[in-house]
Amino acid sequence: MYFNEEKVKAIGTRFEGGKLAKKVHKSIEQLKRHDPDVEVSSEPTQFLLVSNSSILCSVTLEELEEIFIPLDEKAEFIVYPNKRSYSFVQCSSIEAAQTVRQELHGLIPPQLKISHQPFIISFVCNLPEAKKCEMFRPADLKLVEDYVSENLENDLVELLTNHSKVQSLKHRAVVHFGHVFDYNTNSASEWKEAEPIPPVIEALVDRLISDKYITERPDQITANVYEPGHGIPSHYDTHSAFDDPIISISLLSDVVMEFKDGANSARIAPVLLKARSLCLIQGESRYRWKHGIVNRKYDVDPRTNRVVPRKTRVSLTLRKIRQKPCECQWKEFCDWDRKGEMSVPSSEDLAMKLENSYVSNVYENIASHFDETRHSSWKAVKKFIDEIPRGSLMYDVGCGNGKYLIPKDGLFKIGCDMCLGLCEIATKKDCHVARCDALSLPFRDTSADAAISIAVLHHIATFERRKRMIEELLRVVKRGGMICVTVWSMDQSQSEYAKMRSNKDEVNEEIKNTDRLKIHDGKDFQQQDVLVPWTMDQKGETFLRYYHVFREGEAEQLVESVDGCKLVSIEKEQGNYIIVIRKI
Structure with missing residues (x-):
């Protein structure tokens, strides 16, 4: 043609x-x-x-x-x-x-x-078969279809859509009962009362208690009216503000609510909430998973992948104001810091406790999977090793699975790592390895010609401890000896993984550090001290590793604070700073 x-x-x-x-x-x-x-x-x-x-x-x-x-x-x-x-x-x-x-x-x-x-x-000849909706639900989430009768739906919709106190927000209209919901703090104060809870909703609460879905009466009710195309941003219902569970009633129209795993933002569970259904967001689905509704005029049914147009939807959210601190098991996702346990450490003891829980223990759990994923070498690190005179002794501090120890390159190499599992893996590859702490190396003073420490320093939780690690590396190399250290950069814009992230926005230059450790969501780093998820491919388990990611100029400041060394170079490679120093 x-x-x-x-x-x-x-x-x-x-x-x-x-x-x-x-x-x-x-x-x-x-x-x-x-x-x-x-x-x-x-x-x-x-x-x-x-x-x-x-x-x-x-x-x-x-x-x-x-x-x-x-x-x-x-x-x-x-x-x-x-x-x-x-x-x-x-x-x-x-x-x-x-x-x-x-x-x-x-x-x-x-x-x-x-x-x-x-x-x-x-x-x-045919279209794909419908899938089971259970495949898409986070743990502990409970759905009950047809929980609300058509008559009750009509009564609730008439009450909510014609109420005199309806407020208009950016993407929906709302009305509060019992206590006012504060959108600035995502909480409610028992001192700030709203309209009394209407009898029709009180009767619905009676039934929820009778059916044993809840044990205590909710005292904060939010009704939302969504027009087609409107949604609500992905969020947690604040741990410290409300008890478990959060109750959601959907009226008039089906909608897909997206649940996003707080430990792995790429893990999304689309859940179909049918009209007149009850949804109990509780346990893991409440405390670990964010939930929200995308702004669009259609939904994709997660069971069939068919496109379904949205209609006007009314939802009823029932919450109980919490009277005591949250003690849920998902402490990393909780806004209550457990008396400082989830804060950025300010002392030696807290730093050691953090590193033990979110570095040492994690690597013991992921050692085998880590070995499967770590084979290639950084170009700058390989160049550093290639320039060491043949016949020299090199230490690899934090050697992991031994990938830099394996090559037969004319060097005598000894590795060490805190993780027993990785030490065993490296030993099976005929590497010479000792198990030890990077801040207390078992090597004699001035015994090596050079040393490397790849992706270790950023797991150390305070400035003083990071400084001590550099001093320990200097202690074990000879005068004039070279040391190569790598750390994660806060600016990952040049990383090969940047294009894979869902966030395409420009790097946020105004970083807001807080005293609270936060879970990194796979986008741009929003603070320096973060917990970074590691997801096991086969088991689907997720572990959180502590990182202190380095700002521009911070590595220079750290090296300058240490006596007896000179900064030779710092270069950037795929979102990492490659730091080379000489002992003087």
Whole structure:
């Protein structure tokens, strides 16, 4: 088929011939890997597989609608929030599907704002089977469908939508009962009363207690009215402000609530809240997971991946104001610092306790998985080692799985690590390893020609202890000996992982350090002392490692505070500072 220049500009770029055939083959192979229950059809059907059309490919649902609806106004979509490069389109008839494929197959539609990949379209016999909703729920979350009758729904909606004290917020309208919810502190004060709780809601509370979903009466009620397209930002209901559980009643419309694991922001659980359902956000789902509703006019049903338009929705949130400090087991996610236990350490004892819990113990648990993921060397570190005269003795302090000890490069190398599991792994690789603390090395004074310490210093919790580690490295090398130390940089913008992060915003230059340790969410660092998640691939367990990430200029200040050494160089490599110093 031939297209003149004017028509090509109007409809976009089209692929044809052998190149298109290769893309079709690749598309079908991807389908077999991810959705083996879907069968490709050699005959036209009303079901279409459309490759290069997913959110993963930067194609939005709005763009899909703009492209497909003019060709079939009754087309329905099955889309994937992640992990798929394709979508499915269910056309209103086989004839409509044939027209759609004829118009769009091999084409890069001009409506696409970001993607520049052609749509590769194949007929399929069937669509993916619905999935079990349980796959998407965080632990302890409880859903009860049809908990509210239609009559009660009508009574509640009439009360809430026509109430005289309804307030308008940015993305929704709200009204409070019992006590006012303070959006600045995400809490409620028992001294700041709101409208009395209406009898119809009190009767609902009586039933919740009778059904043993709760044991105490909520005293803070928030009603929200959401118009299509409106949502609420991802958040925790403040630990110290409210008891467990948080109760949510959905009215009028289904909605998908997204739960995000506080220890792994890439782990998202979309949960369908059906109209007239009860949702108990309790236990782990309350204390560890954030929850929110994305601002958009549609939802993707997590069971079927079908796109569902939103309608006006009313929700009722019932909370009990907490009277004593939170003592939940998810202390890392809690705003109550447990008498300083979760604060940035200010003393030697607290620093040692923190390092033991969130460095030493963690590495013992992840040692095997760590070994599976750590093989490549930093270029600057390899260059440093290559410049050490052959026949020299080099110490590797914090040697991990021994990756810098293994190469046969003409050096005598001895490693050490605090983690017994990593020491055992390195020993099995024929490395010479001792188990010890980096602040108390078992080596004689001036016994080595050089030393390296890769990704260790940032696990040390106070300035004085970091200074002592540098002094200990200097102690064990000869005069004139060279030392290479690496630490994480606060600015990760040049890291190869930066493009993989979900946050595309510019680096926040105004960093706000707090006294409270926070969990790093995989985006830009917001403070220097953080707990960084490590997720085990197979088991799915998540461990939190303590890091002190370095500001620009901080490494120089640390080296300058130590006597008997000279800073040779500091360079940046993939979000790490590579620090080289000489003993003088």
